[in-house]
Each structure stands twice: as structure tokens, then as C-alpha cells.
Amino acid sequence: MLFLVLSGCYGEDDKSHHNIEEKNNYILQLSSSEVQIREPNAGYSLNDVDIIKKGNDLLVIANGTPRILSNPLVKIEGFIYKVLGEVQPFSNAFIETDIILSDESEMAFIEEQPFFNVKITEFKEDVNKPLEWPKPSSFNIEQYNNEILAIKSLSNDTRFVRHLANYIHDYDKKRDIVSLYKNNYLPNCSSAEHRTVDIKGDNLNFKSKDTDTTVNKLFSYLLHAPSAIYHMYAPSPDNNIVGKATIGNGWLGMKERAMYPYGYRGFNGFLHEKMHNHGFNHSGGMTSGLDQVIPKYYENNWDNYFDHTFQVNRSYPILISSKSDNNGFVFEFFDKNQTITNVELNEFIIAVNQNVEILKVVLIDDSNNKKVIAPNDSGIIGDSKILFFNGAFSVIPSKLNEKALSKLYLELGGTYNDKSGIIVMATSTKHPEVQAAIFKLIGGEG
CATH class of the missing domain: 2.60.40 (Immunoglobulin-like)
Incomplete structure (x- = not known):
């Protein structure tokens, strides 16, 4: 996981090769784009965005995520440039430029929404139990993407993160927060159904556990990107469990009817299972309990919450x-x-x-x-x-x-x-x- 941290040095003493950009106030313009060639069930990380030099006058922003990048920022040789336009999901956007670059020129995409991350290795079936754990369809992948993008937008909202931090801190004193889960909504999983699988490649690892401190739980929620295969979950019709996942890296699976646009408006099953991948079980408030924090916080704007275009335009x-x-x-x-x-x-x-x-x-x-x-x-x-x-x-x-x-x-x-x-x-x-x-x-x- 790469988090770009700007140096704060903007080349004030050496702007000789940026005279063109001084005239246009450090603005670049997207000229064209193309859809990336990728397997339909390929996974992704939400950090799969890069800027690449192609020839002497062409830059490419490669967006390997389902995110829309609106007027993104890039850093080139210590200067920050705003790129006018939208980079669409899983696409390459081209920028024609007069910036004088060499093969050694330093370039980077600037992440403006660093919080909440995933690392999906693949969308696939469990070959040992393909009927219970089938491969996600294109519609199911879109369901997962909607859940992920909605949570990411909200997780970079200062007021929500303050609300979340207070929830984690007060969890043991405010059991009423989880009463809705206990009394009204379908149980989503059983810890006995979980098995731990060790997959390397966590990158920056903020895995946590139920007994961790408030700040470690918060950092895990915001920063950890567990590696997981995403299945669908299709048990017998009388099974009311809506999802399962490993404790830590491994896999995650949800029922189709438990995710947007169906789902349960008072309960976010995907977030519950995703937090299992972070290392949490059921006793610390980061699965049961947290799975209702977002629905209760956003209950009056449910459809807007899942509308990625709306969230991008609002931001x-x-x-x-x-x-x-x-x-x-x-x-x-x-x-x-x-x-x-x-x-x-x-x-x-x-x-x-x-x-x-x-x-x-x-x-x-x-x-x-x-x-x-x-x-x-x-x-x-x-x-x-x-x-x-x-x-x-x-x-x-x-x-x-x-x-x-x-x-x-x-x-x-x-x-x-x-x-x-x-x-x-x-x-x-x-x-x-x-x-x-x-x-x-x-x-x-x-």
C-alpha cells in the first residue's frame, strides 16, 4: 500500500523547466482515454492508481480501481498539478504536455482519499464447494464495488471518523448501540465458521484484534488492506447467515440479497465481514455493532450513500x-x-x-x-x-x-x-x- 506524503518543497528556487506551467497555473488537461484490458473477475486494490510517462510529451494516469477520479492531482518534479477532467474506473487517461521530462523524472499520483482500503486478489468460486461459494457475477462484482466505494467516501469524512472514533471508544459503555443487531436483524455469521488463512502481501499491515486499543482499532479500520478472495455465499434457503469471512487474510463471501440494492438498511453485512479480514472477531465492537454505525449515521440518505457519482460530485x-x-x-x-x-x-x-x-x-x-x-x-x-x-x-x-x-x-x-x-x-x-x-x-x- 502506497501512501504518498508530499515533501512540502515546491521547487521555489528552481522553476526553470516549469515556465509553461507557471503560465497556466499548474493545470493539465486530459486529452483522451481508453478502457483497460483486464479479466472480468480480476481483483484490485483501491490504491492501484499510477502516473506513467509515455514518450516525450505524453503522460498516462492508469486507474486500476472502480473509483472515479475527479480533477486528480499529480506531483511532477516537486510541483503539484491539477488534471482537469474525470478518470473513469479501470481506464487509462492520457495527458499531452509540454513539461520537459527525462526518464529519471519523479512523478506520482496524489491520493486525496487515503482511508479505507481493500486488496481483492480475485473474484472467484471455491473450487471445493462451488455451489455454496460460487463465482461472483458481473452484477455481484458491481454490488461489492458499490459497498466498497460508499464506505470509502464516508471514511474520508472528518465528522464521520470523529463519530466512529467515539463509537469505538465508548463501545463497552454504550451497549444500546448494538441492541438493534441483537433484537431485530438477521445474524450474519458465526465465529465458529471462520478459519484463519495466511496470505502474504498485506503491504502496510495494520491488522488488529478485539482487545486492541481504541486508536489501534481506528487505524486498522482506516488503513489496513487485508488480502482476500471474494466469493458469493449461496447456502441452503433456510440458512439466515448473510455472509462469512476469515479472521485475517483469506476470503470473504456475501449473499446477493444482503448487499445493495437489496440488503438490510439497518445493518451492513459487508462491513461486518470485511472487519473479520482485519483480524476482528465478535467481542470488540468492530464487527457486531460497527455494522450498524454507518447505516444509522446515513439512514436518511441511503441511496445517495451508494451513489458514487453523487459522492464524487459532492466532494x-x-x-x-x-x-x-x-x-x-x-x-x-x-x-x-x-x-x-x-x-x-x-x-x-x-x-x-x-x-x-x-x-x-x-x-x-x-x-x-x-x-x-x-x-x-x-x-x-x-x-x-x-x-x-x-x-x-x-x-x-x-x-x-x-x-x-x-x-x-x-x-x-x-x-x-x-x-x-x-x-x-x-x-x-x-x-x-x-x-x-x-x-x-x-x-x-x-
Whole structure:
């Protein structure tokens, strides 16, 4: 799993080979596209997006996912470019450019929605039990895609993640959250039916378990991409189990009627099973209980929740860049669209995991004035690993490649390892469609 973290260095001292892009304000234009040639039942990762150089004047954004990428961002030789247009699912989009590039030029796709990930190895049947575990049809694959894309859109929403973090933290004290599951809805699986399968290739591994801490569960939900084969589940008609999955890597299978557009509006069976692939069983709130958090959160906008085009058009992403600085990290904010006047980010989540400690949060303005910020009342949860700020301060994003108007500095303590990281999210009270999110892996830098 690749999470691109911007360096914060935009080549201010060397713009000689970017004179053309200075004229057009770092804008590139899609010129054409083609559908990728792939097997109908091929799997994918939600991070399967790349930018490729083809010849001296042609770039390709290769989108190997079911996502629509609207006005995507790419980084070329330290500069950020907005690409006008939409890159359709499982397609290659071409960009004709006058940027002078060499074979060694550094290029990368910038992920603006880093949270919630999958790694589907293949859509296929279980050859040992093909009647019970058949191969997903094209319609079934679309069902899975709808479930995955809907959860991903919501999982990059700051307010929902705050709601989710509070749910995880309060799970043991708020059993009423799971009463709907216990009393009204069909049971979805039995832990006795699960078997653990070890498949290598997790990439960045945030596998978790029921007894883990609040922040480790949250990091697993947002970042872990378990490897799994996706089946359909077709047991006997009197079987009311709607899905099964392995604990950890392996496989996952759902009944057709348990997913959108059918499904149960108070219960998300796919998320339940997907969380089993993360390593969770039934006792920690990350399967039973969590499977109702999204339906209850989004119950009045059910069809919009599953409408990927609607979610893409609604979204107003803000780019966050990061760079190390002394004993901490600086985060800067950039608005690629500039269509909302004076966007003001004033709701924030900051979270760290492992043995990392947040010692200080500092707001720095464009004159380098510094102000230490304290979380809001009741804004510290998860052993002080997760901080919420709601109106305590605000940040106005800058234009791409320009000096940041204001930025956040996080002073950190503790010890780092190869899974240590920081999550920063932000939104606007006035414009909740505005969303900013980044994960910064800091292991080895402390």
C-alpha cells in the first residue's frame, strides 16, 4: 500500500523547466482515454492508481480501481498539478504536455482519499464447494464495488471518523448501540465458521484484534488492506447467515440479497465481514455493532450513500502536505479548486498510534506567529492518542504550489517503530463537503 506524503518543497528556487506551467497555473488537461484490458473477475486494490510517462510529451494516469477520479492531482518534479477532467474506473487517461521530462523524472499520483482500503486478489468460486461459494457475477462484482466505494467516501469524512472514533471508544459503555443487531436483524455469521488463512502481501499491515486499543482499532479500520478472495455465499434457503469471512487474510463471501440494492438498511453485512479480514472477531465492537454505525449515521440518505457519482460530485477535497521539522511534523493545506470563497477549516482530528505521544499542537500563521492549541472539552480520547478540535482555531488553505497561509506543527514524543504514524483530518463547519485527510508514516524518522 502506497501512501504518498508530499515533501512540502515546491521547487521555489528552481522553476526553470516549469515556465509553461507557471503560465497556466499548474493545470493539465486530459486529452483522451481508453478502457483497460483486464479479466472480468480480476481483483484490485483501491490504491492501484499510477502516473506513467509515455514518450516525450505524453503522460498516462492508469486507474486500476472502480473509483472515479475527479480533477486528480499529480506531483511532477516537486510541483503539484491539477488534471482537469474525470478518470473513469479501470481506464487509462492520457495527458499531452509540454513539461520537459527525462526518464529519471519523479512523478506520482496524489491520493486525496487515503482511508479505507481493500486488496481483492480475485473474484472467484471455491473450487471445493462451488455451489455454496460460487463465482461472483458481473452484477455481484458491481454490488461489492458499490459497498466498497460508499464506505470509502464516508471514511474520508472528518465528522464521520470523529463519530466512529467515539463509537469505538465508548463501545463497552454504550451497549444500546448494538441492541438493534441483537433484537431485530438477521445474524450474519458465526465465529465458529471462520478459519484463519495466511496470505502474504498485506503491504502496510495494520491488522488488529478485539482487545486492541481504541486508536489501534481506528487505524486498522482506516488503513489496513487485508488480502482476500471474494466469493458469493449461496447456502441452503433456510440458512439466515448473510455472509462469512476469515479472521485475517483469506476470503470473504456475501449473499446477493444482503448487499445493495437489496440488503438490510439497518445493518451492513459487508462491513461486518470485511472487519473479520482485519483480524476482528465478535467481542470488540468492530464487527457486531460497527455494522450498524454507518447505516444509522446515513439512514436518511441511503441511496445517495451508494451513489458514487453523487459522492464524487459532492466532494470538495483539500490537499494536506507534510514534512518533518525538528521534533515533529508540519502540515500545510492547499485548495486545488478555489471555487468556494475563503474556505475555512475549523474542525480537526489528529491521531497517533503505537508509542507516539502528541506533546503540542501549534498553529503557525504566514508571519510565523505561533499559537499553542488545546483540544476542545471532551476532545481527547483513546489514551490521549486521538484529539478533536471543533472551532478552536481555523486554517485557510492556500493555492497549489504557493506559500502556505497557515500551517499546523505537531511536536511529538515517545518512540517510533515501522507502524508509527499520524492521521490528520479537517473539514469546515460552513461547508461540510470540504474534506482534508492524510496519513503520515513516521517510523524511522524519530
